[in-house]
Amino acid sequence: MTLTPMTDPDLAERAAWAVLRDVTDPEIPVLTLEDLGVIRAVAVDAQAHAAHVTITPTYSGCPAMQTMEIDIRDRLLRAGFKTVEVETVLSPAWTTDWLSETGREKLRDYGIAPPARGQGTGKAVLMGHDPVVACPQCGSEDTKPISEFGSTACKALYRCNSCLEPFDYFKCI
Ligand SMILES: [Zn+2]
Known part of the structure; x- marks a missing residue:
């Protein structure tokens, strides 16, 4: 894919999204950042070949987020952007409800039970209210x-x- 000339702002923004769709979770490589719902916004300055990506980490302590940031920057630079800024926004906080339906299916296929719907931040789990988690192998709850x-x-x-x-x-x- 070539991005030059990248003078059309819409085209440049679509190109940036296309690149970002290919960035995967370092820990769960079947999941893209789009599946996870961590990409909040993409702003592109086509004239300056600059991209500004806003992401919300799945949780602030997630060590994978730094890898994601590096991946995002790296992919966009290689796609022809000259300046790439990755901004982390913590509010509103990411919840498992942002995980797309496709993402949930991919997790199941990968043998990982997707988060129960409506678990919000997952704090309920920590407080001892275990969610109903279906087995990705046989579907039993x-x-x-x-x-x-x-x-x-x-x-x-x-x-x-x-x-x-x-x-x-x-x-x-
Ligand atoms: Zn089972």
Whole structure:
């Protein structure tokens, strides 16, 4: 894909989105940043070949966010933008409801239970009100948390009482 000449603002903005659609979550490579819903805004100055991307991290302590920022900058620079700014906005805070339907399906296919709807920031989980988490293997809702921390900080480890398989639950908060 070539972006030059990039004098049409609409075209430049669409080009920036097209690039961003390809950036994936470093921890869950099947999920794009678009699936996650972390990209809030993209502003493009076509004349200056500059892009300003606003993102909201899935949670402020997520170590993957720094990698995402570097990826975003790198991809846009390689696509022909000369200046790339990535701004992090913490308010309103990202909630698991921002995860797209496509993103939820991809998680299930990947063997990770997507976050339960309406969990908001996920604080309910921390307060001991366990959400209903369906097993990505067999779909059973008879599951229980084994550990607050799965393979990464963004996941909790669960086990299915039906098929006895352990699985990750995406609980990025
Ligand atoms: Zn199961």
